[in-house]
Amino acid sequence: MSDGNGQGHVVIVGGGFAGVGCARALAKHDAVRVTLIDRNNYHQFQPLLYQVATSQLAPSDIAYSLRKLFRDRPNVDVKLAEIAAVDPATRTVTAADGQTWTSDAVVLAAGSRPNFFRTPGAESDSFPLYTLDQATRLRSRILTLFEDADRSPELVDRGALNFVVVGAGATGVEVAGALADLISDTMALEYRDLAVSAARIHLVDLGHVLLGPFSEGSHDYAAKVLQRKGVRTHLGVAVTAVRPGEVELADGTTIPTHCVIWGGGIQAAELAGATGLVQGRGGRLMVLPDLSVDGAPGVHAAGDVANIPDRHGEPLPQLGSVALQSGTWVADNVLADFAGKPRKAFHYHDKGIMAMIGRGAAVAEVGPHHHELHGHIAHTAWLGVHAGLMTGVRNRVDAFLAWGWDAFSSGRGPQVLDRSDAARIDWEHEQAPESAVA
Numbered sequence: 474m475s476d477g478n479g480q481g482h483v484v485i486v487g488g489g490f491a492g493v494g495c496a497r498a499l500a501k502h503d504a505v506r507v508t509l510i511d512r513n514n515y516h517q518f519q520p521l522l523y524q525v526a527t528s529q530l531a532p533s534d535i536a537y538s539l540r541k542l543f544r545d546r547p548n549v550d551v552k553l554a555e556i557a558a559v560d561p562a563t564r565t566v567t568a569a570d571g572q573t574w575t576s577d578a579v580v581l582a583a584g585s586r587p588n589f590f591r592t593p594g595a596e597s598d599s600f601p602l603y604t605l606d607q608a609t610r611l612r613s614r615i616l617t618l619f620e621d622a623d624r625s626p627e628l629v630d631r632g633a634l635n636f637v638v639v640g641a642g643a644t645g646v647e648v649a650g651a652l653a654d655l656i657s658d659t660m661a662l663e664y665r666d667l668a669v670s671a672a673r674i675h676l677v678d679l680g681h682v683l684l685g686p687f688s689e690g691s692h693d694y695a696a697k698v699l700q701r702k703g704v705r706t707h708l709g710v711a712v713t714a715v716r717p718g719e720v721e722l723a724d725g726t727t728i729p730t731h732c733v734i735w736g737g738g739i740q741a742a743e744l745a746g747a748t749g750l751v752q753g754r755g756g757r758l759m760v761l762p763d764l765s766v767d768g769a770p771g772v773h774a775a776g777d778v779a780n781i782p783d784r785h786g787e788p789l790p791q792l793g794s795v796a797l798q799s800g801t802w803v804a805d806n807v808l809a810d811f812a813g814k815p816r817k818a819f820h821y822h823d824k825g826i827m828a829m830i831g832r833g834a835a836v837a838e839v840g841p842h843h844h845e846l847h848g849h850i851a852h853t854a855w856l857g858v859h860a861g862l863m864t865g866v867r868n869r870v871d872a873f874l875a876w877g878w879d880a881f882s883s884g885r886g887p888q889v890l891d892r893s894d895a896a897r898i899d900w901e902h903e904q905a906p907e908s909a910v911a
């Protein structure tokens with residue numbers, strides 16, 4: 474299979490872990506030409522978005538130019554475009570502005586988006602944390618609240634320093650821990666008219682434990698650390714509505730707040746629905762064990778957008794390591810297709826799972842048997858794994874400098890209120906709730 478230049482053409486939609494993994498593996502083969510398309514001109518490192526939102530890292534520490542990543546790879550062409558439709562029959566992808574790319578193989582790697590589970594107001598009035606843009610918006614909202622409460626302390630009674638985190642999975646626990654550190658680091662020294670004790674962080678989840686996919690020991694450790702940091706947990710209760718100025722829980726409680734952080738779940742990127750292909754749980758594309766799409770020759774899916782079966786047929790979790798490995802695996806199967814050889818079933822090499830719960834505290838369950846580590850040793854494992862996954866050497870150095878600075882001092886990273894318009898609060902019109910949680 475080849476174009477006029479004797480090369481097979483592969484179009485990859487999405488420059489996340491899966492798309493970049495796939496493009497990097499294909500780039501080594503001169504007989505292949507790759508077009509890598511993303512709506513952003515950078516690869517973003519989602520696991521560290523919460524550190525940007527809580528002023529630990531700068532946005533540039535966790536984003537890397539896709540063009541720079543492939544500047545030494547003449548057979549990889551990067552295009553900035555929002556893909557709106559995919560025609561699996563002709564392996565053609567169409568951008569929102571109408572431009573099309575037709576290929577010998579299409580790799581769908583468009584990732585996830587938040588799932589608000591039809592909770593009224595959640596989409597319009599909460600702050601999800603899935604993109605760099607959302608992380609900087611959230612950072613500005615948090616800092617706006619600090620500034621407004623510092624100038625007008627009476628706003629504290631209207632929930633100006635109440636932060637509600639929805640979802641007690643890794644995203645929610647990590648952001649709650651980091652937010653508690655941000656508050657204790659900055660309030661006393663930088664916002665002298667505010668008391669640390671005036672701030673409240675509420676972590677809400679329908680489930681009954683923190684860090685659901687982890688072991689019982691990790692659930693307990695996370696609960697203890699967050700309690701020590703002053704985070705209030707509301708488990709076994711759903712958020713029923715988010716409104717400007719308050720959040721409502723299923724047990725009838727309302728919490729006055731102007732910052733609801735949504736880490737309540739994910740679903741497949743919108744693009745999955747624009748392919749006409751079969752979707753499973755969370756709207757994810759159903760793939761065969763070799764990551765190809767049944768009945769759509771030359772179409773493959775990898776990473777979060779796909780429902781990837783493990784060797785027992787159970788779906789693998791939406792993790793960076795699954796995305797990276799599946800993207801690389803797709804590259805091998807595309808090459809096998811081009812060479813007329815059989816594709817191989819994907820085998821995931823499980824290196825474990827980990828979550829950071831604020832400064833110096835982490836849980837890590839390492840290796841396929843998930844050997845449990847807590848505290849500083851888990852923190853060190855976390856640093857190593859995340860630095861290793863980061864794409865550019867410069868980003869790694871910058872992030873390590875920021876982490877070192879953060880570990881040994883309470884001076885924070887970039888507390889920049891740069892999205893003031895997006896983060897502004899209309900205190901005049903946002904209602905003052907009648908009931909409140911102490």
Ligand SMILES: Cc1cc2nc3c(=O)[nH]c(=O)nc-3n(C[C@H](O)[C@H](O)[C@H](O)COP(=O)(O)OP(=O)(O)OC[C@H]3O[C@@H](n4cnc5c(N)ncnc54)[C@H](O)[C@@H]3O)c2cc1C
Nearest residue numbers: 487489490491512519520556583584776777791792793796
């Ligand atoms: C806050 C957070 C914390 C996390 N923490 C961890 C962790 O600690 N460890 C871990 O292993 N995993 C973690 N994950 C999960 C991990 O980040 C994801 O599993 C991984 O990023 C998925 O990679 P992907 O390539 O499938 O998708 P993504 O990384 O989401 O990349 C998808 C790409 O597709 C692009 N795109 C989407 N739609 C279109 C379109 N229509 N047109 C053009 N481009 C498009 C996007 O811009 C994006 O660049 C976390 C996720 C989040 C959100």
